[in-house]
Amino acid sequence: MAAMSGATRAGKVTSNAVQIGTEPSKAARRVILGVVGGVFAIPIVAMILFTLKNSIGGGYTFSHWTGLFDPAQSSKYQQLFIAVGNSLQLAVVTVAIILVILVPTMILVHLQFPKLRRVLEFICIVPVTVPAIVLVVGLAPVYAVVVRIFGSSIWTLAFAYGITVLPYAYRAIQANLSAVDVITLSEAARSLGAGWGSVMWRILLPNLRRGILAASFITVAVVLGEFTIASLLGRNNLQTALVQVSKVDPFVAVIFALIALFFAFVLLLLIGRLGSAGRNRKAL
Amino acid sequence: MTVANAPALPSGEAEISSRPQREVDAPKRRSAGRRGLVKYLGLTPFAFYVVIFLGVPTVLALVTGFFDANGAFTLNNITVLGDPVILGAFASSFWVSAVTAVVGAVVGALVCYAMLGLKPDGTIRSFIDSASSVLAQFGGVMLAFAFIATIGIQGLVTVLLKGVGIDIFANGVWLYQVPGLLLPYIYFQVPLMVITFMPALEGLKSQWAEANATLGGTRFSYWSRIAIPVLLPSFLGSLLLLFANAFSSYATAAALISQGAQIVPLQIRASLISETVLGRSNVAGALALGMIVVMVIVMVAYSLLQNRTARWQR
Numbered sequence: 001m002a003a004m005s006g007a008t009r010a011g012k013v014t015s016n017a018v019q020i021g022t023e024p025s026k027a028a029r030r031v032i033l034g035v036v037g038g039v040f041a042i043p044i045v046a047m048i049l050f051t052l053k054n055s056i057g058g059g060y061t062f063s064h065w066t067g068l069f070d071p072a073q074s075s076k077y078q079q080l081f082i083a084v085g086n087s088l089q090l091a092v093v094t095v096a097i098i099l100v101i102l103v104p105t106m107i108l109v110h111l112q113f114p115k116l117r118r119v120l121e122f123i124c125i126v127p128v129t130v131p132a133i134v135l136v137v138g139l140a141p142v143y144a145v146v147v148r149i150f151g152s153s154i155w156t157l158a159f160a161y162g163i164t165v166l167p168y169a170y171r172a173i174q175a176n177l178s179a180v181d182v183i184t185l186s187e188a189a190r191s192l193g194a195g196w197g198s199v200m201w202r203i204l205l206p207n208l209r210r211g212i213l214a215a216s217f218i219t220v221a222v223v224l225g226e227f228t229i230a231s232l233l234g235r236n237n238l239q240t241a242l243v244q245v246s247k248v249d250p251f252v253a254v255i256f257a258l259i260a261l262f263f264a265f266v267l268l269l270l271i272g273r274l275g276s277a278g279r280n281r282k283a284l
Numbered sequence: 285m286t287v288a289n290a291p292a293l294p295s296g297e298a299e300i301s302s303r304p305q306r307e308v309d310a311p312k313r314r315s316a317g318r319r320g321l322v323k324y325l326g327l328t329p330f331a332f333y334v335v336i337f338l339g340v341p342t343v344l345a346l347v348t349g350f351f352d353a354n355g356a357f358t359l360n361n362i363t364v365l366g367d368p369v370i371l372g373a374f375a376s377s378f379w380v381s382a383v384t385a386v387v388g389a390v391v392g393a394l395v396c397y398a399m400l401g402l403k404p405d406g407t408i409r410s411f412i413d414s415a416s417s418v419l420a421q422f423g424g425v426m427l428a429f430a431f432i433a434t435i436g437i438q439g440l441v442t443v444l445l446k447g448v449g450i451d452i453f454a455n456g457v458w459l460y461q462v463p464g465l466l467l468p469y470i471y472f473q474v475p476l477m478v479i480t481f482m483p484a485l486e487g488l489k490s491q492w493a494e495a496n497a498t499l500g501g502t503r504f505s506y507w508s509r510i511a512i513p514v515l516l517p518s519f520l521g522s523l524l525l526l527f528a529n530a531f532s533s534y535a536t537a538a539a540l541i542s543q544g545a546q547i548v549p550l551q552i553r554a555s556l557i558s559e560t561v562l563g564r565s566n567v568a569g570a571l572a573l574g575m576i577v578v579m580v581i582v583m584v585a586y587s588l589l590q591n592r593t594a595r596w597q598r
Binding site: 023029033045126131138159160218224227257261 | 323337414424572579580
């Protein structure tokens with residue numbers, strides 16, 4: 001019942017808004033979204049058609065897709081599969097850095113150092129102003145030291161990635177932190193005798209899981225798409241391998257690019273769902 | 285609500301009742317002091333991490349430009365910023381960023397306008413949101429592939445247009461030059477505009493439109509006297525963000541342009557790969573310094589505009 005009346009009311013508001021002129025008419029919306037969407041679909045369609053092209057002679061074929069699973073050709077794609085493994089490993093370590101270093105710090109600052117909130121925000125936004133291409137100039141000497149301490153395994157790159165995802169992760173978690181009354185919740189728990197450990201585990205983290213999950217997903221997406229730092233520090237990840245492979249077998253490179261784009265799209269769709277689920281629950 | 289708020293389990297209760305006891309037992313003064321110290325200790329992992337992997341690299345990137353290969357102070361590298369080749373790269377970076385930012389901002393704002401009135405949780409809206417995030421933040425190398433498949437020499441659109449007698453490469457293949465960056469950049473600028481500008485557009489209060497209507501205003505007066513003036517700071521702010529985004533973008537250009545270094549990020553690549561560009565080392569540092577100066581100016585202007593925007597969102 002409530003939902004139905006809500007829907008009709010929303011309907012009326014929309015038509016009012018169209019009349020007053022704040023919102024576009026249905027036709028205008030269809031034209032704008034249709035044209036822009038159509039134009040933006042062209043490169044994706046071109047990629048899909050490209051992967052179906054027959055490399056010898058004309059016509060279309062699925063052989064480039066089926067070739068991926070052909071054991072006879074697997075040595076050719078070895079490098080690419082290793083790179084996918086590297087990127088996934090980097091994604092896991094970077095998420096761990098965000099969870100272990102950023103999340104506790106944000107909660108601590110929110111609860112105990114309200115004056116430092118602006119400072120933390122500033123720090124987390126700095127990587128927007130210091131782009132990866134600039135950061136990498138200074139990272140080269142830093143990594144000379146890192147390699148001496150931790151060796152040259154691929155996961156060490158996650159230290160740099162933790163910095164590049166800082167703005168995204170911060171925004172996702174901060175949105176959740178300011179929507180939940182963390183201070184009251186934790187004070188209530190404290191006054192009922194809970195220690196800080198149980199406040200963190202049983203009160204704060206469950207309430208912040210939506211923001212933390214969103215931050216983790218966006219971190220995975222950003223890490224899987226990262227090229228600049230890996231390429232200029234001479235490491236092998238998904239994106240650098242795509243560039244390498246594209247010079248030998250462009251079909252496979254484009255297939256992997258399409259899969260990666262689709263995977264990122266699904267991840268971000270999930271983030272959106274998380275957000276709207278939160279909104280609905282609050283409305284109740 | 286979550287399990288978190290439920291009364292504790294029996295085992296938890298035991299833990300809870302023992303905790304405060306211990307704290308009460310400790311001398312008050314000392315415990316408070318120590319807790320304060322522990323509080324600050326909690327900040328150290330993050331501080332340490334950020335200093336080493338953000339602070340040190342940034343400072344190094346800015347400072348190396350002032351030293352030569354032997355570590356002696358020199359202004360030699362900085363003079364690179366006056367070199368015609370480098371100035372040309374900065375100019376190219378500027379105009380590519382400016383053009384794609386303006387086109388991206390206008391088209392993106394139009395898309396945002398079209399999205400007004402869509403249900404925020406609806407299918408179309410979530411599809412556009414996710415697609416925008418993917419293209420704006422994830423594309424990089426893959427967008428270069430997409431455009432090679434689209435307007436490359438054998439690309440879909442190239443071949444189709446050739447079929448109707450239009451040769452887009454009649455004056456030479458421009459896809460692998462600076463003009464070739466325009467379309468791929470617009471392809472990630474429009475989605476970024478959608479992400480950054482949509483909240484501002486949604487922040488327009490319906491009361492303003494209603495007030496305008498009850499006072500006899502028209503659709504035109506609503507947009508020209510209310511909506512556009514309110515939106516202008518955030519539109520300009522988003523425009524600057526788009527500029528900064530294109531200016532600092534590397535992956536698409538690197539994947540597309542393998543020969544030469546026509547824009548600043550590619551100049552940095554060139555000087556990092558071979559230490560002897562223009563016969564000097566540490567040139568990358570000087571270039572990084574130049575980029576940072578531009579980025580800081582743009583981002584400061586952006587945050588000033590953001591503050592102005594915030595006035596209407598209170």
